[in-house]
Every structure is written in C-alpha cells, then in structure tokens.
Amino acid sequence: MQLLRSSAACARTRLPTKSVRAEGALLRILFAAMLFFAGVMHAQAIEPMPFANHAQELRFQHLTEQLRCPMCQNETLADSNAPIARDLRNQIFQMMQHGSSDDQIKQYLVERYSKFVLYDPPLTAGTWLLWFGPLLFLLAGAIAVAVVIRKRDRSGAIVEPSIENGDDW
Amino acid sequence: MSRLVPFFGFVLLVALLGFGIWWNTGHDPSAIPSPLLDKPAPEFNLPKLYEPTATVSKRDLLGKPYLLNVFASWCVECGAEHPVLQAEAPTLGVALIGYNYKDAPDDAKAWLAEHGNPYSVLIADVPGTTAIDFGVYGAPESFLIDGKGVIRYKHIGPLTSDVVTSELKPAIAVLLKEKP
Incomplete structure (x- = not known):
C-alpha cells in the first residue's frame, strides 16, 4: 500500500492528468491479483479437517485415494470437488472419529x-472379465502367433530377407 | 483362406467397437446401478419444507407406494425435468413426494413458486446426510418405493416423458397390481 501511494504520488507530481488513469490501472491490477490469490487460497484449503493426529490424516488420504467419486467418475474422493465428494469425505472423517475400520x-x-x-474391485462373478480379459487377449495373440509359426514350419518356406533390392534408403 | 484372416480380424474389431457404441447410447454410462434396488429404503426422518417443525419419516409413508423425487433449485437438469413432473404427476397413480436436496429452503420455495409445485409432500434434507443413505450422488434422482417401504425402481438423471412412459409407468403398474 505504501508503494502504491508513493508511486501514485510520484506520478501526480509529473503528469497530473495521466496520474488518475495510472492509479486506476494499478488499483485494477492489484484488485485482480487479490481476486486471483483469493481463489488459490480457497483451493488450497478446501476443508481443513480436525484430524486427531498425523497418522489419521495419512490414513484418511490413503483411503479417499482408493475410492471413486460417484459424480465425477474419473476422480477419486480425495481429488474431487463435487458436492457429494465433499459430503462423503465428511462422512468418512466422522466414521473414522467413531473408530470405524477402513473395511467398514x-x-x-x-x-x-x-x-x-x-x-x-474385488474378484467376483461380475468382474472376472475385468480381471482376466487382458489375459484372454494375450492368450489369443499367443495362439495366433503359434499357428502362424507352425504353418510356416510346415510349408518350409523361408522368407529370405531381401537386402539387395536396390533401395538404399 | 488364410488371406481372409486379417479381414475377419477387422470384422471382429468393428463388431466390438459397434457394440461399444450401441451399449453406451442405449443407457446412461454414468448411471450407477443402485445396490438398494429391491431392498428396504433407508430410515429417514426429515422436516417438511413448508413446515420445518413437522417431520416426515419412512414409517409415515408406509402403506401406499410413492415416487420420491430428489431435486434442488441449484440443479440445472431439475429445471428440464420439472415440466415433465408437472404434466405427469396427476396421472402417475402414486403420490409424488419432493425431496429437496442440499438446498437453502428459501431458494427452494422461490424456485417452486416460479416453476410450480407438483409435489403432494415436500421434505428437505439441507445437509444432505440422509441422501447418502439413499445412495444419492446428484440431482435429479427418483425412487419408486412400494407400500412396504421397499425401493422398486430408481432413475438417475431427469425423468423425461419417454422414461415415464417406457419405464416408470410400467413399474408403477406392477406395484398397483400387487396391492391386495
């Protein structure tokens, strides 16, 4: 503020007409900066929770990172800013205070x-494809490769690498 | 024959991707199937919107089926759903109960005054804690609850007239037939 006043005063001695504009611009920049930093501060302190100790805070962080927000479905409960994520974080915090385990x-x-x-997700009848689907693809690929190799062996065709084809590049 | 193998591979891929498109247009991929379907609705006891000193509990509503519609004045899609509720509420055959979710009561009342009130009973869950028991994660959501207090149908997102005729009304018809 001291800086603002002195620079404005300085401007005023030199250019009385422009000084008002300069002061206005400076104030506008300052105001914009304040708004910007207010946003940053807000984002950093979404909801400071009164954890009993640091271990509990770490446990909370770890747990909420393993849980998916039902609203913003590609975000964890730890990351999401959706109202429901906030409510669920609160609920988890309350349950922790009452001694619930992570599994509970x-x-x-x-x-x-x-x-x-x-x-x-746990391995159940509904999720086996999710768990073993990639393995099935790998298996299908391996079978395809095996079939092709065996075919080549049987036909006895040896694919000569044609180096001398005139194409140097 | 062996030349056709890549072609079949290609056809298989196209079929797989086509299935993916069909599957995702046929239903809302962001809708989570509720584990509460065909299970008793959670216990609740919430104040009435227009009469905060009086409460409505699950027990108060037992005996007759009803449609519980979760809405809020801040919810954009609720505005799209509202005309449908206004039009369909009298012909549903069950009571339409409004569940005002995480809303300032004054905002909710102003919203209803502006858009009309299709609800026979209105309850307010300002902190949104009871809604967690219902598995609500946004608004609008609608629960069809039978006379025994069991959730029989749930719709996530706005009820459109298509959904009302193709899903909700058949579900209600089943409930009304069951009644002894």
Whole structure:
C-alpha cells in the first residue's frame, strides 16, 4: 500500500492528468491479483479437517485415494470437488472419529453406491472379465502367433530377407 | 483362406467397437446401478419444507407406494425435468413426494413458486446426510418405493416423458397390481 501511494504520488507530481488513469490501472491490477490469490487460497484449503493426529490424516488420504467419486467418475474422493465428494469425505472423517475400520467404511459406501466406488474391485462373478480379459487377449495373440509359426514350419518356406533390392534408403 | 484372416480380424474389431457404441447410447454410462434396488429404503426422518417443525419419516409413508423425487433449485437438469413432473404427476397413480436436496429452503420455495409445485409432500434434507443413505450422488434422482417401504425402481438423471412412459409407468403398474 505504501508503494502504491508513493508511486501514485510520484506520478501526480509529473503528469497530473495521466496520474488518475495510472492509479486506476494499478488499483485494477492489484484488485485482480487479490481476486486471483483469493481463489488459490480457497483451493488450497478446501476443508481443513480436525484430524486427531498425523497418522489419521495419512490414513484418511490413503483411503479417499482408493475410492471413486460417484459424480465425477474419473476422480477419486480425495481429488474431487463435487458436492457429494465433499459430503462423503465428511462422512468418512466422522466414521473414522467413531473408530470405524477402513473395511467398514468401504462396506458402508458399497452398500449405498455399489462396488463402483472401489478403484480396486474385488474378484467376483461380475468382474472376472475385468480381471482376466487382458489375459484372454494375450492368450489369443499367443495362439495366433503359434499357428502362424507352425504353418510356416510346415510349408518350409523361408522368407529370405531381401537386402539387395536396390533401395538404399 | 488364410488371406481372409486379417479381414475377419477387422470384422471382429468393428463388431466390438459397434457394440461399444450401441451399449453406451442405449443407457446412461454414468448411471450407477443402485445396490438398494429391491431392498428396504433407508430410515429417514426429515422436516417438511413448508413446515420445518413437522417431520416426515419412512414409517409415515408406509402403506401406499410413492415416487420420491430428489431435486434442488441449484440443479440445472431439475429445471428440464420439472415440466415433465408437472404434466405427469396427476396421472402417475402414486403420490409424488419432493425431496429437496442440499438446498437453502428459501431458494427452494422461490424456485417452486416460479416453476410450480407438483409435489403432494415436500421434505428437505439441507445437509444432505440422509441422501447418502439413499445412495444419492446428484440431482435429479427418483425412487419408486412400494407400500412396504421397499425401493422398486430408481432413475438417475431427469425423468423425461419417454422414461415415464417406457419405464416408470410400467413399474408403477406392477406395484398397483400387487396391492391386495
């Protein structure tokens, strides 16, 4: 503020007409900067929670990173700014204060929002394709390769690498 | 024959991708199937919007089926859904109960005054904690609850007249037939 006043005063002694404009511009910049930093501050302190200790805070972080926000479906509960994510974080915090284990909290969420909220889905009849699908593709690829190789062996065709084809490049 | 193998591979890929497109246009991929379907609705006891000292509980509503519509004045899609509710509420055959979700009561009342009120009963969940028990993660959502308090149908997102005729009304018809 001191700087602002002195520079404005300085300008005023030299160019009385422009000084008002300069002061206005400076104030505008300052105001914009304040707005910007207010936003940054807000984002950093979304909701400071009164954790009992640091271990609990780490546990909370770890747990919410394994859970998926039902609203913004590619975000974890830890990252999401959706209202429901905030409510669920609060709920998880409350449950932790009441001594619920991580499994109990996960169970609580699964009962309400289905297994969808788990980023690490358990192996069940409904998720076996999710778990072993990639393996099936690998298997299919391996079979295809094996078939092709065997065919070549049987036909006895040896593909000569044609180096001397005149194309140097 | 062996020359056709890549072609078949290509056809298989096209079929797979086509299935993916069909699958995702046929239903809302962001809608999470509720684990609460065909299970008893959670217990609740919430104040009435227009009479905050009086509450409505799950027990109060037992006996007759009803449609619980989760809405809020801040919710854009609720504005799109509202005319449908206004038009369909009298012909649904069940009571339409408004569940005002995480809303300032004054905002909700102003919103209803402006757009009309299709609800026979209005309850307010200002902190949104009971909604967690219902597995609500946004608005609008609608729950069809039978006379025994069991959730029989859930729709996530705005009810359109298409959804009302193709899904909601058949579900209600089943409920009304069940009634002894």
